[in-house]
Amino acid sequence: MLNPYMPIPVDVEKIITEVDTKDIKTFRVVFVHEDEKERFKYLPGQFAELSIFGKGESPIGIASSPTQPDYLEFTIQKAGVVTSALHNLDEGSRIGLRGPLGNSWPIDYLEGKNIVVVGGGFAFTTLRSLTNYMIHDNNRSRFGDITVVYGARSPGLLMYKDELSAWEKREDINMYVTVDKGDETWKGREGFVPTVCKEVGPSSENAVTLICGPPIMIRFTLPVFFELGFSRENIITSLEMRMKCGIGKCGRCNVGSKYVCKDGPVFLLAELDELTKEY
Amino acid sequence: MEKRLIKKEMLYDVIKRISEEILVYAPVREGKDVLFRVLEEGMELLVDYPNSKNAPKNIFFPHTEAMMRYARTDRGMEISGSGEEAKEAVLFGVRPCDALSFVLLDMVFDQKEYRDTYYIDKRGKTTIISLACVHPPYTTCFCTSVGGHPMSSEGSDILLTDLGDTYFIEFLTPKGEKLLEKFGNLSEIDDTVDSIKKKLSDNSEKKIKSHIPAKESKAWLDDNFEHPFWDTIHQRCLACGTCTYLCPTCHCFDISDENKGNRGRRIRSWDSCMYWLFTHEASGHNPRPSQKERWRQRVMHKFKYYVDNFNAISCVGCGRCVRDCPVNIDIRKIVEDISKLKALKL
Numbered sequence: 136m137l138n139p140y141m142p143i144p145v146d147v148e149k150i151i152t153e154v155d156t157k158d159i160k161t162f163r164v165v166f167v168h169e170d171e172k173e174r175f176k177y178l179p180g181q182f183a184e185l186s187i188f189g190k191g192e193s194p195i196g197i198a199s200s201p202t203q204p205d206y207l208e209f210t211i212q213k214a215g216v217v218t219s220a221l222h223n224l225d226e227g228s229r230i231g232l233r234g235p236l237g238n239s240w241p242i243d244y245l246e247g248k249n250i251v252v253v254g255g256g257f258a259f260t261t262l263r264s265l266t267n268y269m270i271h272d273n274n275r276s277r278f279g280d281i282t283v284v285y286g287a288r289s290p291g292l293l294m295y296k297d298e299l300s301a302w303e304k305r306e307d308i309n310m311y312v313t314v315d316k317g318d319e320t321w322k323g324r325e326g327f328v329p330t331v332c333k334e335v336g337p338s339s340e341n342a343v344t345l346i347c348g349p350p351i352m353i354r355f356t357l358p359v360f361f362e363l364g365f366s367r368e369n370i371i372t373s374l375e376m377r378m379k380c381g382i383g384k385c386g387r388c389n390v391g392s393k394y395v396c397k398d399g400p401v402f403l404l405a406e407l408d409e410l411t412k413e414y
Numbered sequence: 415m416e417k418r419l420i421k422k423e424m425l426y427d428v429i430k431r432i433s434e435e436i437l438v439y440a441p442v443r444e445g446k447d448v449l450f451r452v453l454e455e456g457m458e459l460l461v462d463y464p465n466s467k468n469a470p471k472n473i474f475f476p477h478t479e480a481m482m483r484y485a486r487t488d489r490g491m492e493i494s495g496s497g498e499e500a501k502e503a504v505l506f507g508v509r510p511c512d513a514l515s516f517v518l519l520d521m522v523f524d525q526k527e528y529r530d531t532y533y534i535d536k537r538g539k540t541t542i543i544s545l546a547c548v549h550p551p552y553t554t555c556f557c558t559s560v561g562g563h564p565m566s567s568e569g570s571d572i573l574l575t576d577l578g579d580t581y582f583i584e585f586l587t588p589k590g591e592k593l594l595e596k597f598g599n600l601s602e603i604d605d606t607v608d609s610i611k612k613k614l615s616d617n618s619e620k621k622i623k624s625h626i627p628a629k630e631s632k633a634w635l636d637d638n639f640e641h642p643f644w645d646t647i648h649q650r651c652l653a654c655g656t657c658t659y660l661c662p663t664c665h666c667f668d669i670s671d672e673n674k675g676n677r678g679r680r681i682r683s684w685d686s687c688m689y690w691l692f693t694h695e696a697s698g699h700n701p702r703p704s705q706k707e708r709w710r711q712r713v714m715h716k717f718k719y720y721v722d723n724f725n726a727i728s729c730v731g732c733g734r735c736v737r738d739c740p741v742n743i744d745i746r747k748i749v750e751d752i753s754k755l756k757a758l759k760l
Binding site: 138139144186188375376377383385389392411414 | 481484489495522527529530531535666667668669671678685687697711719
């Protein structure tokens with residue numbers, strides 16, 4: 136009987152500091168055992184529990200895409216005990232991993248539709264996974280127009296900068312990177328995510344939007360999409376809760392009868408309407 | 415299903431004999447309380463006792479349990495198993511409410527997708543011998559309101575019913591039947607036993623004096639997550655967690671690492687939705703910021719969410735949370751009050 140609590144070993148191959156404040160880093164990890172790598176089949180939107188023995192476990196969204204098969208990436212903000220310990224690691228360290236856990240962005244549901252990705256700040260991680268998945272050569276034809284609106288408070292807080300520039304150069308994806316307030320070096324767009332979404336005004340015709348960001352951003356972005364005609368079935372988000380076991384047993388991350396770790400973290404807005412507002 | 419009779423004085427010998435071969439957990443007296451302990455030489459086995467202070471869920475789901483061991487090395491770490499594989503065991507003297515709790519816990523721990531190996535391992539290797547409540551012990555017993563019965567066999571492998579000088583003994587499952595030979599020469603039953611049991615069963619059901627409209631509360635809970643009622647029930651609550659720790663069906667836990675130098679073990683320990691830290695996030699946000707939300711969670715989980723997910727109420731009516739709440743919060747009263755609110759709404 137497979138023990139779902141038992142982590143497998145992974146090695147931290149590369150650590151990338153993403154932001155000027157240095158409290159968000161991306162950890163690229165590789166599997167120690169080939170068979171475990173083969174078994175780890177995931178989709179964008181899923182998460183994994185990362186372990187540092189002696190400190191504990193934390194649920195972290197997978198920031199890489201299944202189309203990057205050699206490694207997994209996790210973008211982690213230093214916040215609690217485990218994430219602080221992760222931030223103190225050196226490349227080459229061995230940590231524990233279990234997963235993939237939770238549901239994913241609903242790829243089948245997205246297929247054939249125009250996609251609007253809206254991310255704010257640190258919450259962009261699993262949307263980055265989804266974007267990389269969709270624009271991969273093997274998958275690009277499965278989706279219609281792809282529009283990405285991604286914003287941060289300041290230029291120094293934008294993550295995945297190299298990748299953003301690469302995406303901006305592509306013709307098969309509409310990129311709108313914005314910052315709340317620029318600085319002297321910033322030549323890009325300024326403005327809040329909801330405002331930019333309004334300016335971009337993506338058509339709701341056969342379209343789905345996926346939104347992740349701070350609650351205040353989501354609160355002001357939703358009305359924009361309602362105005363554009365997006366139904367509550369076509370707005371999708373990912374919830375965050377204090378998860379522990381990740382497999383619906385320890386009993387803390389439920390919202391109504393659903394467990395965010397097992398039934399989520401991804402929910403259609405229409406599904407959230409059915410749930411209690413306890414998140 | 416095999417049915418026999420066993421003389422009362424023989425039962426002690428049988429259980430003692432079994433305890434010489436395999437682990438036997440049985441109710442024993444400790445101070446004022448009755449608790450389930452591993453039966454050892456010289457311990458007095460209880461059969462006539464109302465119910466244990468704690469629910470026996472800790473046999474399969476201990477308060478604290480090692481999940482794995484680890485050693486920190488130059489590279490990072492090495493992990494090994496918990497080193498605590500379950501042994502074959504008998505859990506003797508469980509009351510029907512507590513036996514039913516295992517069926518409810520199975521629904522969480524033994525799911526198709528994720529199987530909780532720690533719980534399942536111990537549960538699978540343990541045979542449960544229950545004692546029917548011919549005389550339901552407490553005024554706080556309300557098993558019949560939540561899908562149980564004082565003489566129910568649900569969750570038991572073997573059920574003993576006190577007939578006076580003898581026990582009527584039913585071997586209910588293959589696991590129970592495997593123990594049959596250990597009981598030695600048992601008397602065959604005659605035709606009258608089943609009817610005697612039926613009579614006892616009807617009588618014991620009548621002795622349950624506490625009835626609550628538990629099943630009916632769901633309809634109100636479905637629609638009233640935001641209701642002023644929730645502002646009132648928690649006000650005396652000290653957030654001590656006693657209700658959840660004594661509850662046979664509460665299963666929430668925390669996972670943490672315990673270090674000793676460069677070695678350590680990952681443990682899980684019981685946790686409680688009554689504690690503010692339970693849902694407190696690293697960001698500082700807490701989706702259940704006050705005792706109001708935590709009490710609502712406790713009631714909702716037992717009488718709505720469990721029903722939604724498993725079609726069962728997550729309460730067995732043992733009454734422990736009622737008896738031992740230091741400020742006399744009574745879940746029965748909460749459910750009754752909900753039914754009155756429902757009546758008002760109509």
